[in-house]
Amino acid sequence: MTDVRCSWCGAAIEPDDGYRAAEQAGERLAAFCRLEHVVPWAIQGPHWGAGTLTPQPREEPALRACAHCGEPLDDTRVLLVRHRGEYRIADAFCTTDHLRAWATAGGRWQ
Numbered sequence: 001m002t003d004v005r006c007s008w009c010g011a012a013i014e015p016d017d018g019y020r021a022a023e024q025a026g027e028r029l030a031a032f033c034r035l036e037h038v039v040p041w042a043i044q045g046p047h048w049g050a051g052t053l054t055p056q057p058r059e060e061p062a063l064r065a066c067a068h069c070g071e072p073l074d075d076t077r078v079l080l081v082r083h084r085g086e087y088r089i090a091d092a093f094c095t096t097d098h099l100r101a102w103a104t105a106g107g108r109w110q
């Protein structure tokens with residue numbers, strides 16, 4: 001049923017697993033089987049596909065500041081949503097570069 005593949009290694013990703021990255025303003029999407037694969041992807045390009053997150057993550061104050069540098073964000077932000085079973089855990093970043101830096105450091109559970 002699922003046709004989601006990792007934007008870096010091409011591995012199939014289950015709907016309730018992995019990570020989805022989105023540049024909402026540009027309607028661009030990427031997916032990752034694991035957080036570590038964000039890093040080489042961001043360094044190499046990054047290569048986005050067209051699309052939007054479905055559903056969109058719930059708007060919350062934490063998504064208004066970069067999870068890496070704390071700068072306030074506008075709608076050019078980059079979102080990263082972790083799919084973990086029924087949970088969707090979103091973080092936001094000012095740039096793909098800060099998403100990369102955050103993922104390099106181990107993300108939320110560093």
Ligand SMILES: [Zn+2]
Nearest residue numbers: 006009033037
């Ligand atoms: Zn991968």
Ligand SMILES: [Zn+2]
Nearest residue numbers: 066069094098
């Ligand atoms: Zn930042």
